[in-house]
Amino acid sequence: xxxxxxxxxxxxxxxxxxxxxxxxxxxxxxxxxxxxxxxxxxxxxxxxxxxxxxxxxxxxxxxxxxxxxxxxxxxxxxxxxxxxxxxxxxxxxxxxxxxxxxxxxxxxxxxxxxxxxxxxxxxxxxxxxxxxxxxxxxxxxxxxxxxxxxxxxxxxxxxxxxxxxxxxxxxxxxxxxxxxxxxxxxxxxxxxxxxxxxxxxxxxxxxxxxxxxxxxxxxxxxxxxxxxxxxxxxxxxxxxxxxxxxxxxxxxxxxxxxxxxxxxxxxxxxxxxxxxxxxxxxxxxxxxxxxxxxxxxxxxxxxxxxxxxxxxxxxx
Amino acid sequence: xxxxxxxxxxxxxxxxxxxxxxxxxxxxxxxxxxxxxxxxxxxxxxxxxxxxxxxxxxxxxxxxxxxxxxxxxxxxxxxxxxxxxxxxxxxxxxxxxxxxxxxxxxxxxxxxxxxxxxxxxxxxxxxxxxxxxxxxxxxxxxxxxxxxxxxxxxxxxxxxxxxxxxxxxxxxxxxxxxxxxxxxxxxxxxxxxxxxxxxxxxxxxxxxxxxxxxxxxxxxxxxxxxxxxxxxxxxxxxxxxxxxxxxxxxxxxxxxxxxxxxxxxxxxxxxxxxxxxxxxxxxxxxxxxxxxxxxxxxxxxxxxxxxxxxxxxxxxxxxxxxxxxxxxxxxxxxxxxxxxxxxxxxxxxxxxxxxxxxxxxxxxxxxxxxxxxxxxxxxxxxxxxxxxxxxxxxxxxxxxxxxxxxxxxxxx
Numbered sequence: 001x002x003x004x005x006x007x008x009x010x011x012x013x014x015x016x017x018x019x020x021x022x023x024x025x026x027x028x029x030x031x032x033x034x035x036x037x038x039x040x041x042x043x044x045x046x047x048x049x050x051x052x053x054x055x056x057x058x059x060x061x062x063x064x065x066x067x068x069x070x071x072x073x074x075x076x077x078x079x080x081x082x083x084x085x086x087x088x089x090x091x092x093x094x095x096x097x098x099x100x101x102x103x104x105x106x107x108x109x110x111x112x113x114x115x116x117x118x119x120x121x122x123x124x125x126x127x128x129x130x131x132x133x134x135x136x137x138x139x140x141x142x143x144x145x146x147x148x149x150x151x152x153x154x155x156x157x158x159x160x161x162x163x164x165x166x167x168x169x170x171x172x173x174x175x176x177x178x179x180x181x182x183x184x185x186x187x188x189x190x191x192x193x194x195x196x197x198x199x200x201x202x203x204x205x206x207x208x209x210x211x212x213x214x215x216x217x218x219x220x221x222x223x224x225x226x227x228x229x230x231x232x233x234x235x236x237x238x239x240x241x242x243x244x245x246x247x248x249x250x251x252x253x254x255x256x257x258x259x260x261x262x263x264x265x266x267x268x269x270x271x272x273x274x275x276x277x278x279x280x281x282x283x284x285x286x287x288x289x290x291x292x293x294x295x296x297x298x299x300x301x302x303x304x305x306x307x308x309x310x311x312x313x314x315x316x
Numbered sequence: 317x318x319x320x321x322x323x324x325x326x327x328x329x330x331x332x333x334x335x336x337x338x339x340x341x342x343x344x345x346x347x348x349x350x351x352x353x354x355x356x357x358x359x360x361x362x363x364x365x366x367x368x369x370x371x372x373x374x375x376x377x378x379x380x381x382x383x384x385x386x387x388x389x390x391x392x393x394x395x396x397x398x399x400x401x402x403x404x405x406x407x408x409x410x411x412x413x414x415x416x417x418x419x420x421x422x423x424x425x426x427x428x429x430x431x432x433x434x435x436x437x438x439x440x441x442x443x444x445x446x447x448x449x450x451x452x453x454x455x456x457x458x459x460x461x462x463x464x465x466x467x468x469x470x471x472x473x474x475x476x477x478x479x480x481x482x483x484x485x486x487x488x489x490x491x492x493x494x495x496x497x498x499x500x501x502x503x504x505x506x507x508x509x510x511x512x513x514x515x516x517x518x519x520x521x522x523x524x525x526x527x528x529x530x531x532x533x534x535x536x537x538x539x540x541x542x543x544x545x546x547x548x549x550x551x552x553x554x555x556x557x558x559x560x561x562x563x564x565x566x567x568x569x570x571x572x573x574x575x576x577x578x579x580x581x582x583x584x585x586x587x588x589x590x591x592x593x594x595x596x597x598x599x600x601x602x603x604x605x606x607x608x609x610x611x612x613x614x615x616x617x618x619x620x621x622x623x624x625x626x627x628x629x630x631x632x633x634x635x636x637x638x639x640x641x642x643x644x645x646x647x648x649x650x651x652x653x654x655x656x657x658x659x660x661x662x663x664x665x666x667x668x669x670x671x672x673x674x675x676x677x678x679x680x681x682x683x684x685x686x687x688x689x690x691x692x693x694x695x696x697x698x699x700x701x702x703x704x705x706x707x708x709x710x711x712x713x714x715x716x717x718x719x720x721x722x723x724x725x726x727x728x
Contacts, residue, residue: 057390057412075718077686143560144496144552164555167498168703249549255500258554258703259696272687274383281404281687 025206042295048288058284066289068270074285077097082260082261083268090177091241098181099233101189107218109189110196120193124186135250138179142166166251169261176262180247188233195229196222227313235306242298245270265294319586323684340627341370342396348379354647362634369627371397382408389414389619396622400447402436404684405657409617410439415446416618421450422629423636425654432676433653434668440685447615448636451650454577454667455508455609455677461591463490463571471595475514475541485571492548494570496556502575503698504691508609508677509574510545511538513599517607520675524682528726531709537600539701539708545574545727546702554703563632566590577667581649594666596673608670611677612653686722693718 027104052059070076105123109116126134141148144164152160165175199222207221245266248256254276256263273287347356351373358364359371374395378493388394394414400406403722411416420427437447464470464481468489472478482492497503512520515538522528550556550564558660566586573579574597583590596606599623616635618628628685634640640652649661651668659665676682685691696709720726 049497075721139557142555144555145550148620150552162552164498164552166557167496167552167555169705253498253500255692255695257498257500257699259700259705275405275408276692281685281689282408283687 017259029153045288045291048284048293051285053283055284056284062285066285067293070289070293072284079260079263079268080265080290083256083265086173086256086262086264087244088241089173090180090244091238093174093177094181094184094237094241095234097177098185099188099237101181102185102233103192105185105189105191106196107222109193123189126183127186128183129183131246132250134179134183136177138182139166139251142175148308167258169258172252172258172262174250176251179251180244188237191229191233192226195226199225227309231306231309234309235302238300238305239302242294265290269294320424322360327539327556339370340624341372342622342627342631344373344631345381345385345395345398346373346375346546347378347399349375349692350378351375351648354643357647358638358643359641361639362631366627366634369624369630371631375590385409387426392621394408394619396619396624396628398617398619399450400437400617402449402612403680404689406437406447406615407439407685410446411441414620416620416622416625416628417444417446417614418448418632419445423633425636425638428655429636430653430655432610432681433612436681437615437617447617449612449615449653450635450644451613452671453547453612453613453652454651454671454674455505455575455675456594456667456670457509457514457573457597458573458579458583459593459595460568461593463568464532464593472598474598475600477545477710478598479548482545482572484548486548488635491550491564491570492572493545494561494564495549495575496553496558496561497546497549497702498553498555499558500695500699501691502558502561503695504677504679505575507538507542507694507698509576510597511542512607512609512675513597513604514538515542515675516599517605520678523678524676526723530712530719530724531716532712536708536712539698539711541696543701543708545639549702554613554699561596562586577651577664580663580667592663594663594670596670602696605673606670608674609677610674683689683719683723688718688721690715690719 023218050061050063052062052065070080072100086135087252105119107122111124111233142165144150144167147165149165150162155158163171203221203225204217207217211217243266244264248264248267249270252258252262254267254271256267269287269290272290273282273284275282340376344355344359348355352373354431355373359373363369363371376525381399383401384399385394385398389412400409400415418426426445426448433449433452434445437449438445459471463485467484469481469484472481485492495502495506497506515534519532519534522532523530546553550570561575562579562582563586564570565579566583568587568590573583577594580592580594583592598604598606598609616632618625619633622628623695636652636654638656639654641657644650645652645657645664646660649664651659651664651671659668679690679694693715694711697706697714700706701708701711716726720728
């Protein structure tokens with residue numbers, strides 16, 4: 001991500017030539033911005049994680065103590081692991097719902113089914129909406145008394161299904177996942193569609209002569225050929241799922257209401273580092289430790305998984 | 317005429333030359349953007365009485381105030397005087413040594429503040445007061461007087477009467493309570509507003525003294541009452557968030573709201589015609605003291621490293637004076653802890669009267685200093701219990717066990 005700057009080309013007499021100066025001139029501003037706003041915060045968060053904090057004041061160096069506490073000591077450990085579990089559920093469900101539906105939609109759009117042009121725009125529309133708007137909109141839709149969801153169920157006589165969707169532990173996380181999929185399904189759809197459109201039509205025609213089965217065609221021809229798109233979509237979903245914050249924050253609040261059933265690592269990080277005005281205490285050390293763990297986890301898994309998927313692309 | 321003009325001009329020039337030498341400019345930070353006009357008016361009064369001191373008021377968004385203030389203080393860019401929160405959030409700032417310790421000598425009258433108010437701004441580590449407490453908040457039941465009159469109901473004296481009132485309101489086709497539990501912190505306010513009198517004053521004294529814990533049958537009894545009351549919360553109340561609950565009471569669709577006195581101004585501004593009253597949720601019998609839960613919002617503090625300590629002390633003394641508090645109470649609708657303040661707003665006067673029989677808003681006042689804070693625990697546990705996924709005894713146990721991690725009296 002942070003491209004290392006080329007050392008400015010030296011002229012014959014060791015002076016920076018015009019071209020070198022030009023390159024330096026272009027590279028320095030973004031480098032300064034990156035250092036100041038990306039690298040410095042990451043490095044300082046890393047440093048914070050190794051200190052004990054008393055309110056705002058940094059106290060002694062404590063080594064890996066904060067990491068040990070956040071991962072293995074109560075009351076933090078159980079919250080961390082529960083939040084992590086929820087992140088995994090979110091990732092797995094979105095993988096099936098968001099990417100699965102995304103692929104099906106892309107396939108339908110690619111086959112130019114009826115209304116494809118309209119749907120291509122419609123599917124992508126929520127993606128450009130701000131998460132804040134989506135969160136508030138769906139919070140209203142799920143409103144237990146006046147919400148569209150419950151009102152519609154009542155209107156068609158399904159009163160028994162009326163429930164406080166965001167207020168019970170069995171449905172709250174599922175509701176958030178559904179909203180996320182609704183909002184973002186356009187993204188994998190578009191990426192898959194772009195991948196599908198790159199497949200040469202002669203290839204498909206040739207395959208059709210061999211088989212009548214659509215399923216066979218997808219499995220043997222289409223899927224391997226859109227492998228690069230899948231890599232992108234999978235990795236981005238992975239990063240997004242483990243950094244999940246805005247939607248649960250807006251719809252369920254900082255505590256992951258009800259009673260932690262929508263708590264994810266992003267929310268827990270925020271609560272730990274900055275405190276929760278209505279309930280908590282702030283601790284930069286523990287918060288930073290959690291942030292560092294999240295960063296390392298996402299970076300390492302994403303890297304290895306990308307390498308693995310790239311390799312598979314070649315195998316397919 | 318000409319002479320007057322000349323004199324005035326000369327005076328102005330003299331003033332302009334002398335001012336930089338004498339002027340002491342101090343900054344005052346607040347999270348109350350909406351109160352700017354009143355604060356500036358009061359600051360003008362202070363400046364008129366204290367020539368040479370200029371106070372500039374700066375307000376920040378409430379949600380990010382703590383972060384802004386923390387960062388500024390840590391970077392030596394902090395204000396000279398500032399609003400700080402109370403209890404745990406106050407200690408986060410005070411523990412760093414950023415605040416000026418205060419006493420009755422520097423702030424006349426500070427020793428006559430109620431003890432509970434001073435505790436809110438005292439650093440437990442050294443027992444010193446670091447801020448002048450400015451307002452209290454009360455957990456009580458807000459009710460719609462018109463609905464009560466229409467149905468011929470009266471302010472309940474016992475738990476059963478309150479339940480009967482709630483039933484009568486529901487039977488009339490309205491929401492009895494507006495409350496929902498989807499917003500976590502609402503569970504703590506609801507519990508304090510509805511259960512304090514059932515739990516009783518002795519329990520709160522013993523908790524503070526460390527001689528009992530939340531497994532105490534009196535506390536469990538309070539949680540049971542909460543379960544009973546929740547029968548009269550709107551259908552699907554577990555998914556009803558804070559804003560929706562506010563709308564239900566403000567629109568007149570619901571008759572009662574268990575929560576904080578800070579709702580009153582908000583409800584009245586949403587619906588100026590609404591006729592509100594307040595009462596303390598009763599105990600089991602009519603003889604039980606009727607209790608509200610009280611906490612203090614925050615205080616005015618001085619920067620320990622200010623360049624103008626004397627000016628800051630003068631300003632804080634002004635903020636602690638009855639002259640200031642009287643206007644603060646009436647112009648901003650706050651209940652001031654400064655002794656002798658009278659309230660013009662009858663509703664606030666009622667709240668102040670209820671405050672005379674109160675218990676602390678216990679999880680904030682006593683257990684919001686370490687993780688897991690008592691507030692985090694009670695909020696989640698009440699939410700769980702009212703959703704039907706736990707019972708009163710389990711609430712007491714989970715809260716006690718959580719706090720026991722750092723609170724010695726609970727460790728057995």
